[in-house]
Amino acid sequence: MGTQGLARGPAYDGLAAHAADRAILTWRDATIHAKRRIPWIHGFNAAALKEYEPALNERVVQLVDGLLQRHGTVDVMESIKFFSYDFMGDMAQVLLLFNGVSELMRDGDTHGQMQVVQTCIDSTIMRETMPWLTRYISDGADPLRAAAAVMGMQRVQKAISRRDLFYYLNNDDGAEAVSPPLSVVIAEAALVIIAGSDTTSGTLCNILYSLVRHPDVYKELQEEVDKFYPLGENALDSAFHSKMTFLEAVINETLRLYPVVPSGSQRFTSEGVTISSWYIFDSSHSIESLTGYWLPSYVPRNTSVRSHTWSIHRDPRNFSPFTNEFWPERWLIAEKSSSYQSEKPFIHNLNAYIPFSFGPANCVGKHLALKEIRTVLCYLLQQVSLRFAEGFDPDTWDSHLKDNLTLEVGHLPVVVTARGVSKP
Numbered sequence: 544m545g546t547q548g549l550a551r552g553p554a555y556d557g558l559a560a561h562a563a564d565r566a567i568l569t570w571r572d573a574t575i576h577a578k579r580r581i582p583w584i585h586g587f588n589a590a591a592l593k594e595y596e597p598a599l600n601e602r603v604v605q606l607v608d609g610l611l612q613r614h615g616t617v618d619v620m621e622s623i624k625f626f627s628y629d630f631m632g633d634m635a636q637v638l639l640l641f642n643g644v645s646e647l648m649r650d651g652d653t654h655g656q657m658q659v660v661q662t663c664i665d666s667t668i669m670r671e672t673m674p675w676l677t678r679y680i681s682d683g684a685d686p687l688r689a690a691a692a693v694m695g696m697q698r699v700q701k702a703i704s705r706r707d708l709f710y711y712l713n714n715d716d717g718a719e720a721v722s723p724p725l726s727v728v729i730a731e732a733a734l735v736i737i738a739g740s741d742t743t744s745g746t747l748c749n750i751l752y753s754l755v756r757h758p759d760v761y762k763e764l765q766e767e768v769d770k771f772y773p774l775g776e777n778a779l780d781s782a783f784h785s786k787m788t789f790l791e792a793v794i795n796e797t798l799r800l801y802p803v804v805p806s807g808s809q810r811f812t813s814e815g816v817t818i819s820s821w822y823i824f825d826s827s828h829s830i831e832s833l834t835g836y837w838l839p840s841y842v843p844r845n846t847s848v849r850s851h852t853w854s855i856h857r858d859p860r861n862f863s864p865f866t867n868e869f870w871p872e873r874w875l876i877a878e879k880s881s882s883y884q885s886e887k888p889f890i891h892n893l894n895a896y897i898p899f900s901f902g903p904a905n906c907v908g909k910h911l912a913l914k915e916i917r918t919v920l921c922y923l924l925q926q927v928s929l930r931f932a933e934g935f936d937p938d939t940w941d942s943h944l945k946d947n948l949t950l951e952v953g954h955l956p957v958v959v960t961a962r963g964v965s966k967p
């Protein structure tokens with residue numbers, strides 16, 4: 544996956560089948576991919592991220608206000624999903640939206656927007672695993688593309704009042720000598736919705752679930768939030784994010800246990816390659832002793848391969864101890880800001896931590912995703928307390944996870960209580 548790595552595999556052709564133009568995620572040719580990534584990089588640079596803050600902050604306040612207005616039990620999964628789609632709508636404005644604006648949090652799904660998106664997502668596994676089949680049957684992404692085309696055309700004709708991601712993808716900043724054709728901008732803008740919504744909302748849900756499930760961790764994070772954003776302070780101000788080491792540890796640990804693309808990205812061998820793939824344990828030791836050796840293996844040409852992120856993240860050779868447990872402390876120990884005393888070896892292999900993939904085709908939206916997650920958590924924890932709703936069995940959480948290309952989460956019924964903190 545790195546710069547010297549293998550090229551993308553045929554799964555990406557399946558994702559692009561029927562499309563008038565390919566979105567960046569589906570380009571297999573490294574040269575074209577690198578060229579198409581340029582406007583995305585502009586759209587996610589530090590200055591652009593700063594420009595998106597007012598829109599993000601407005602949506603975060605709307606999310607938390609909405610949770611507080613609903614007395615009793617709230618399915619926080621649905622609220623956060625709507626939040627992430629509304630915010631990506633603000634960034635790209637290409638869905639079946641009212642007046643070009645997504646208002647799921649305000650109005651609910653009155654325009655059938657979620658059905659259009661879900662149909663697209665539900666078809667991804669089929670399109671990925673059987674690209675050839677897409678030639679014979681209609682593509683679940685077609686309705687999303689049609690909606691994106693209509694909205695995209697309206698959008699380019701509109702005078703825009705503020706800069707969003709579409710502004711950069713459409714080369715409105717004039718950074719490139721030649722602007723992309725509308726079909727390309729529409730493909731990219733539709734990808735903003737698909738790549739940027741459920742990824743972030745699923746991660747936020749996994750974080751909230753893990754926090755409520757582990758009251759000691761929840762308490763420690765709450766203390767950190769209260770330290771930087773006490774009563775009356777502006778928790779939407781990102782100034783302190785870089786100092787919040789425990790917040791970072793919680794996010795990292797959640798993405799380790801619940802990677803958003805659990806099966807990883809498909810790659811393809813255009814010629815035979817030898818890789819160190821099998822780790823043979825020394826039979827005289829137990830698996831916990833982790834002694835053994837790598838055995839190289841040969842992958843013939845024209846073979847599709849994947850690095851299975853879920854398994855890599857949950858491998859005791861990469862993260863130990865408490866490999867399958869939610870233990871944010873490991874990130875502080877690795878940073879040497881917390882101590883570790885135990886007979887068990889401490890293993891923390893950052894090369895094996897790949898929630899955003901790595902190399903030239905890694906997640907280009909990573910910094911926006913992290914900004915969203917940090918802002919939601921700081922503001923939410925300053926304003927409210929959460930506990931599981933009566934009757935919810937936290938032991939069932941993992942059994943409702945679904946690998947649908949991205950990791951889908953189940954319902955998360957919680958009781959939300961105001962902490963009595965005044966708003967900024």
Ligand code: HEM
Pocket residue numbers: 567568569580583734735736738739740742743746802803804807808809898899900903904905906907908909911912
């Ligand atoms: C926690 C949140 C997120 C995670 C964990 C995540 C993870 C990933 C991963 C693993 C990939 C590689 C997929 C592949 O190669 O098949 C990827 C690609 C991508 N992501 Fe994200 N993502 C997140 C949020 C976002 C957001 C908010 C956006 C904004 C629109 C975004 C936009 C993209 C794009 C455009 C690509 C394709 C990049 C390329 O082909 O060069 N992602 N993401």
